[in-house]
């Protein structure tokens with residue numbers, strides 16, 4: 001018996017079961033435990049099944065949220081999974097890392113006023129995990145179109161596009177520079193938030209659909225885009241190489257031993273599994289006193305990794321206040337619970353060196369918030385004479401990433417903006433015919449779901465482009 | 473999987489490999505390298521492509537066993553394989569006509585200069601090659617260099633073979649030879665050797681290109697681990713290099729950064745040796 005809206009309104013939001021902070025900050029196993037069927041059904045029943053569901057508009061891949069929630073409420077997990085997978089090729093991933101509070105859950109009517117939105121992300125995770133274990137998907141290959149599409153990069157944008165175009169019958173090959181697919185999902189986001197087996201399973205599902213993934217190929221070095229199109233027979237290319245260029249602060253002492261970019265620190269730990277050294281060969285520096293600079297997801301992931309690698313004191317240094325931190329709320333909250341020290345409103349000015357060239361301190365200056373800047377956030381202004389030193393033996397800089405010029409410098413006819421990001425029109429097409437782009441390379445560092453939304457949009461545009469080509 | 477088609481011991485701890493890697497072979501130019509990873513628990517390490525055959529789809533690597541990964545690799549034989557070979561990476565060398573080009577290799581740095589000698593000679597240069605080691609066993613590739621250079625000098629620190637002295641000592645002699653002025657010097661090897669050579673040539677104003685060997689991870693400019701200071705600027709050796717103007721390099725910083733993992737490298741090595749002992753029992 002379906003519940004009445006009134007009955008539904010009475011149900012409170014269900015909390016995600018989590019592992020104890022003092023236990024989980026010692027290992028790399030997932031923090032969130034996940035809903036069981038009972039919790040999931042209860043939470044799904046909170047959805048009042050809006051006629052004009054705003055939540056769908058704010059999901060960049062346009063999942064039919066009320067429908068998949070209704071199936072969960074009815075205990076029909078198979079149908080829920082089918083609805084979810086139709087529009088989202090990577091639900092186990094988005095269900096874990098999507099900034100839902102900025103997307104679908106932000107506009108959910110249950111969140112109006114003092115209310116709490118339906119936990120759409122948690123339910124997505126629940127269904128994705130159920131589907132991975134239980135859903136026996138049969139892929140019937142569509143009629144081949146005879147068109148070949150190359151995709152550069154196997155992050156969320158590249159994988160989404162690959163899946164969508166394969167469904168349409170195009171012959172899709174993803175070229176990935178690293179030895180494992182997944183992009184930031186694999187090399188950046190730690191296993192305590194997104195276990196590698198989830199990524200492997202979702203990538204594997206795409207392979208079963210017919211997507212080819214070739215690793216160890218660097219476009220711009222192994223092939224240029226022109227070679228892909230003129231010599232290798234690809235009719236269109238989608239560039240999704242991400243924003244993988246570390247930004248350094250450019251302050252004295254940055255090249256001391258023990259100072260990392262977040263990209264290097266996280267790549268060592270996640271992609272190369274340095275946290276399991278010496279079972280895995282890649283080493284990583286373990287700090288007793290770690291300082292991580294920044295306030296985004298990357299900074300949060302780095303400082304929580306440092307804690308798990310044994311730091312007695314793991315400090316996050318951020319130049320604005322907590323309210324301005326760009327990281328997901330859940331991650332900030334988890335970091336606090338895990339004993340991370342937050343040094344807000346201050347910024348490093350230089351790193352100090354021990355006699356043998358290791359970092360031994362981080363000199364910071366305090367900040368106050370001035371007038372709002374271009375981003376609308378209040379600009380931090382240094383307070384004269386307020387310098388102080390944090391002792392440390394490990395520093396990770398997580399202040400952002402830029403566009404990596406490796407690929408674009410070999411394809412001069414793709415137009416870039418002044419930050420080196422690829423310029424695309426509303427369909428995702430670049431200034432070069434047949435070449436499309438999306439994800440972080442067009443937006444600068446953004447989010448998984450925005451990258452996936454770009455991928456989906458570009459896939460539709462590429463399909464149209466190829467059909468028009470066929471008509472000619 | 474990348475198959476090893478052929479392998480040959482060149483010196484007690486230096487081994488040559490021919491590997492099936494068609495995509496790398498097709499595009500690789502002198503001065504470029506690959507990053508390899510032996511298996512799923514392995515580390516990613518950079519190795520120069522000594523030679524390649526685009527038709528056959530093969531590349532050649534010359535590896536000196538100095539730590540865990542290179543030692544495990546050097547135990548591999550024809551028929552074995554390597555899980556990952558990525559590349560080609562780095563900027564190709566600018567091969568110019570300079571008249572007299574001198575290539576200098578210390579230890580396994582010789583593997584890096586071998587393809588340069590070949591390309592420089594093909595570009596019409598007179599190529600002198602200096603290859604040095606501490607002692608006779610450590611001089612590598614002399615025979616191979618003979619084929620691609622006009623003249624080869626082998627040096628040993630202890631005088632057990634060839635010229636007694638360092639490669640820099642030999643270079644001083646060539647610098648003094650007024651008959652054949654040097655147009656440019658290309659060198660690769662241990663940091664102190666490259667520094668010594670750059671210091672020799674700087675006052676004389678002779679162009680000196682050095683191939684730097686910082687610790688790398690991805691090789692695509694994504695991690696910044698390979699950063700080196702060139703003049704006032706920070707550069708990423710994997711994408712901006714690995715070759716730089718030797719007169720601008722901050723060698724002290726490079727040398728220091730190379731020691732960052734000494735402790736862990738010893739742990740890896742001891743563990744491997746222990747495992748080998750167990751295997752032998």
Ligand SMILES: Cc1cc2nc3c(=O)[nH]c(=O)nc-3n(C[C@H](O)[C@H](O)[C@H](O)COP(=O)(O)OP(=O)(O)OC[C@H]3O[C@@H](n4cnc5c(N)ncnc54)[C@H](O)[C@@H]3O)c2cc1C
Pocket residue numbers: 097098099152153154155156157158175176177178181182183184185188189217218219220240241242243244266297298299301328404406407438439440441445446447448449451692
């Ligand atoms: C540590 C960290 C934590 C994050 N946490 C979150 C989070 O919780 N939620 C969220 O929504 N977002 C998060 N983000 C942001 C999110 O991960 C990115 O916005 C997203 O991954 C971008 O996707 P993409 O497909 O555009 O690129 P990427 O994921 O960067 O993938 C690009 C891929 O292209 C490959 N590549 C690059 N150049 C080449 C080339 N020349 N040839 C071949 N391949 C190439 C790269 O190796 C990489 O695999 C986080 C980012 C980081 C760094």
Ligand SMILES: Cc1cc2nc3c(=O)[nH]c(=O)nc-3n(C[C@H](O)[C@H](O)[C@H](O)COP(=O)(O)OP(=O)(O)OC[C@H]3O[C@@H](n4cnc5c(N)ncnc54)[C@H](O)[C@@H]3O)c2cc1C
Pocket residue numbers: 505515516517518519520521534535536537538539540541542543580583584684685686687688689714730731733734737738
């Ligand atoms: C561009 C480039 C080209 C190279 N070409 C060759 C070559 O043709 N033949 C050859 O024998 N060697 C070459 N090297 C050096 C080779 O990469 C190192 O010897 C190897 O990484 C050592 O690994 P290991 O595990 O055996 O030793 P370890 O015990 O791990 O390290 C020994 C020393 O090698 C250096 N090193 C360690 N890890 C790395 C890494 N990931 N990247 C770079 N250096 C590291 C450090 O100085 C370290 O102290 C090259 C290096 C670079 C950067």
Ligand code: SF4
Pocket residue numbers: 058059060061062063065088094095098099100103104105120121124449
């Ligand atoms: S993918 Fe993200 S935005 Fe879309 S429904 Fe899931 S959590 Fe919400």
Ligand code: SF4
Pocket residue numbers: 046047048049050053054055056065066107108109110118120
């Ligand atoms: S807005 Fe909220 S309540 Fe309405 S359909 Fe979407 S999830 Fe359900």
Ligand code: FES
Pocket residue numbers: 687688689690691692693694695696697698699708709710711
């Ligand atoms: S090796 Fe990572 S940037 Fe060069």
